[in-house]
Every structure is written in C-alpha cells, then in structure tokens.
Amino acid sequence: MNKTRSKYLVHAVILRTGLDTTEFDDAKAGHPLERRLNRLERITASYRGRIDGRTRNTLQMTFDTADAALLSACEMQHRCAVLPQVAKQRLALRIGIHQGLIRQRARDGADNTQDIAMRLAVADDGIVVSELVVQSLNPELRELTRPFDDIPLDIAVHKVDWRREIPSAAFGGESFWPANMASNPVGPYLVLHHGLKTIEATQENPLVTIGRDPTSDLVVVDFFVSRNHCLIERQAKYIVLTDTSTNGTSVLPDTGEEFLVKNNFVVLKGKGLLFFGRPFKGERRGAVRFEAY
Numbered sequence: 620m621n622k623t624r625s626k627y628l629v630h631a632v633i634l635r636t637g638l639d640t641t642e643f644d645d646a647k648a649g650h651p652l653e654r655r656l657n658r659l660e661r662i663t664a665s666y667r668g669r670i671d672g673r674t675r676n677t678l679q680m681t682f683d684t685a686d687a688a689l690l691s692a693c694e695m696q697h698r699c700a701v702l703p704q705v706a707k708q709r710l711a712l713r714i715g716i717h718q719g720l721i722r723q724r725a726r727d728g729a730d731n732t733q734d735i736a737m738r739l740a741v742a743d744d745g746i747v748v749s750e751l752v753v754q755s756l757n758p759e760l761r762e763l764t765r766p767f768d769d770i771p772l773d774i775a776v777h778k779v780d781w782r783r784e785i786p787s788a789a790f791g792g793e794s795f796w797p798a799n800m801a802s803n804p805v806g807p808y809l810v811l812h813h814g815l816k817t818i819e820a821t822q823e824n825p826l827v828t829i830g831r832d833p834t835s836d837l838v839v840v841d842f843f844v845s846r847n848h849c850l851i852e853r854q855a856k857y858i859v860l861t862d863t864s865t866n867g868t869s870v871l872p873d874t875g876e877e878f879l880v881k882n883n884f885v886v887l888k889g890k891g892l893l894f895f896g897r898p899f900k901g902e903r904r905g906a907v908r909f910e911a912y
Contacts, residue, residue, distance in 0.1 A: 625718050625719065625720060625755070626681050626682070626683070626718070626719050626720070626732070627681065627682045627683070627684065627685050627687070627688035627716060627717075627718055627719075627752060627755075628671075628679065628680070628681055628688075628716065628717055628718075628719055628732050628733055628736040629668070629679070629680040629681075629682065629688050629691065629692055629714060629715070629716050629736065630677065630678075630679055630680075630714070630715045630716075630733070630736040630737045630739070630740045631659055631677065631678045631679075631680070631692075631695060631712060631713070631714045631740065632676060632677045632712075632713050632714075632737075632740050633652055633655050633656070633676045633677070633699075633710050633711070633712055633713075634676070634710070634711050634713065634743070635708055635709070635710060635711075636709050636710070636711045636743060651702065651703075651704075651705060651710055652675065652676055652710070654702060655699050655702065655710065655712065656673065656676075656678055658695070658698050658699065658702075659678050659680075659695050659699075660673075660678065661840060662691050662694045662695050662698060663678075663680050663691060665691075665694075665814055665838075665840070666682065666687045666688075666690060666691040666694070666814055667682070667683065667687060668680045668681060668682045668687065668688070668691060669681045669682075671733075679733065679736075684755075685716075685718065685752050685753075685755035685756045685760075686756060686757050686760060688716050688752065689716065689746075689748065689752070689756060689760055689763075689779065690760070690785070690814065692714045692716060692746045692779070692781070693746070693763075693779065693781040693785065693904075694904070695712065695714065696712060696714070696744060696745075696746065696781045697781070697904055699712045700744065711743035711744050712743075712744055713740040713741060713742055713743060713744075713745060714740055714745070714746045714747070715735075715736045715737060715738065715739025715740035715741070715746075715747050715748070716736060716739065716746065716747075716748040716749070716752050717732050717735040717736040717739060717748070717749045717751070717752065718732070718749060718751035718752050718755060719732025719733075720732075735749065735772070735774070738770075738772060739770070739772075739776060741769075741770055742767075742778065745778060745779070745781075746778070746779035746781055747767055747770065747776055747777070747778055747779070748764065748776065748777050748778075748779060749774055749775070749776055749777075750774060750775035750776065750777065751774075752777075753777050759785070760785070763779050763780050763781070763783055763785070764777040764778065764779050764780075765777060765778055765780070766778075784901075784902075784903060784904075785903070785904065806822065806853070806855070806856075807853055807854070807856060807857055807858050807911070807912060808820065808821065808853070808858075808911075808912055809827070809851060809853060809858045809887065809909065809910065809911045810909070810910045811827065811837060811851075811893075811907055811908065811909055812907065812908040812909075813837055813839070813907045813908070816837070818836055818837055820851060820852070820853040820858065821853065822853070825852060825853040825854075826850060826851070826852050826853070827850065827851045827852075828847065828849075828850045829848050829849050829850065829851070829895065829907075830844060830845055830846050830847045830848035830849070830864075830895075831844050831845065831846045831848070832846045832847055835847070837907070839895050839905075839907070841895065841896060841897075841905065842896075843866050843895070843896025843897050844864070844866075844895045844896045845863070845864035845865050845866070845895075845896065847863055847864075848862070848863065848864040848868065848895050848896070849861060849862045849863060849864060849868050849880075849895070850863070851887070857886045857887075858886065858887045858888075858911040858912075859884055859885070859886055859887070860880060860884060860885050860886075860887050860893075861883075861884040862880045862881055862882055862883060862884070863882065864881070864882075864895070864896060865896075866881075866895075866896035866897070867879045867880060867881030867882075867896070868880045868881070868893060868894070868895055868896075869893070869894040869895075869897065869898045869899060870885060870887070870891060870892075870893060871891050871892045871893075871894065871899050871906075872888075872889055872890070872891035873889060873890045873891050874889065875891075877898065877899050879898070887909060887911035888911055888912075889910075889911065889912070890908075890909065890910045890911075891908075891909055892906040892907065892908055892909070893906060893907040893908075893909055894906050895907075
C-alpha cells in the first residue's frame with residue numbers, strides 16, 4: 620500500500636497599501652515588485668521549494684515539509700521588510716500556507732489546497748497558516764504560531780510571529796553520530812546546518828567552501844557576503860576556518876564571546892554560529908550553525 624504523502628503550498632502576494640490611488644508606475648519606482656518576487660524565488664530555492672506559478676504580483680510555491688514552508692515564509696518577510704518603500708506606494712507582503720495531498724494517480728480528484736492557501740494570504744506583512752500545517756511543524760517552530768480568528772474560513776488557522784527569534788535548533792537541529800556505527804568518528808569532524816541543509820567535513824571530504832559563488836559547497840546569498848567568503852578545512856588535529864572575504868566572518872560560540880576573523884584563520888571548537896560579513900547584533904537569522912570537535 621502506498622503511503623499518502625503531503626505537500627505544503629505557499630501563496631505569496633504583494634499588494635499596494637499606500638494612500639495614493641494613482642496608477643502604480645513600477646518602472647519609475649525601480650521595479651520594487653520584481654525585486655521582491657525575485658528575492659522570494661531565491662529563498663524558495665534555498666529551502667528546496669518549487670515554483671508552481673508567478674504573476675505580476677504573486678508567487679505560488681510547494682515544499683515537501685511544513686518546516687521548510689514556514690522557515691522560507693519567515694525568511695521572505697524578513698528579506699522584504701528591509702527593502703526600501705516608495706513614497707505613498709507602500710507594498711505589503713501577504714503569505715498563506717496550507718497542507719495538501721500529493722496526487723498519486725491522474726484520476727485522483729483535484730483538491731482545493733491552492734485556493735485555501737490563497738485565501739489565507741490576508742494579513743499585511745503577515746503569515747497565516749492552517750491548523751494542518753501547525754500540527755506538522757517542529758515543536759520549536761510551533762511556538763511561533765497563535766490562533767487567528769479574523770478570517771472567514773471553516774478551518775482553524777493560525778498567525779505566525781515571524782519577527783520573533785527562531786531558535787537555532789529549528790534550523791536543522793543538532794547532529795548525532797549514527798547509532799548503527801560502531802564508534803565515534805576518528806579525528807576531528809565538523810557539521811554545518813544552514814536552513815534545511817547539512818554539510819559535513821569528513822576524511823573523504825575535508826574541505827568546505829562558503830560564499831556567493833554558485834559552485835561553493837555552501838552558497839550564502841547576502842549583500843555583505845563575498846563571492847569566495849571563507850573555507851573550513853578538516854586538518855589532522857583541528858577544524859580550521861580561513862576567512863578570505865572583504866567584511867570578515869563573525870564566530871559566536873555557544874560558550875564564549877563573539878569574535879571577528881578577517882583575512883585570517885581560527886580553530887573552530889564546540890558549537891556555535893557563524894555570521895558572514897556582519898556581526899551578530901542579536902539577529903540569528905541567516906547564520907550557519909556549526910559543531911566542531
């Protein structure tokens with residue numbers, strides 16, 4: 620018997636909420652709609668989502684897990700919030716998320732998942748999700764949601780507090796040595812968590828490159844990140860991070876003070892966070908979680 624598989628549909632719409640009722644001149648304003656939609660597409664790819672459709676001001680996406688759908692939606696709101704607004708032509712991003720079933724056969728009846736996701740996109744600069752999505756979330760992410768009654772639907776819905784700090788455990792969690800292995804790894808080892816992606820530095824793969832370059836092992840897209848930002852190497856006794864960037868790499872150990880590495884190297888030990896081209900300043904979002912022993 621085939622196991623029923625779920626999908627998570629995200630509907631994002633960008634609406635003009637300013638007081639000016641004149642025709643919106645997108646080109647004169649610097650194409651703010653296109654800039655936002657392009658940013659949403661890049662975030663979708665980084666969380667392994669798929670683009671189902673795009674119009675002048677909407678984007679429909681599908682994700683394999685509820686965590687990926689919600690994390691990407693939070694990232695979308697954060698990334699769009701820092702973009703400049705046009706005077707009297709403010710743009711608001713609305714996001715709705717709903718869970719549906721993947722059709723196994725061509726004769727399976729069509730569902731209304733996309734329609735519900737669209738109807739959930741009602742809050743300016745907000746994220747609204749169905750109860751089915753909330754039930755499928757990592758408990759750490761479930762804490763970001765609260766019941767939301769200001770919507771005429773026959774299903775229970777929740778609003779997401781995307782401005783709240785997301786615990787680092789929600790971005791991939793902690794690693795562990797597989798129970799089916801006879802012993803712990805020999806020599807130093809490293810695990811990196813970024814979004815839903817996990818990278819290990821092993822004896823077979825001792826070097827990890829990080830930067831904006833698409834050929835990097837870990838691609839990090841941000842204004843302050845260099846094309847070839849840094850590399851992390853598994854050496855005979857240590858895990859060594861070498862910074863080759865313009866703005867440096869900030870290291871925030873779980874136990875200790877933050878420090879900056881710029882055109883230099885440092886030995887990574889224990890657990891912590893890496894920030895590329897910017898300091899911590901209380902914002903964990905966009906960081907890479909590391910475990911080095």
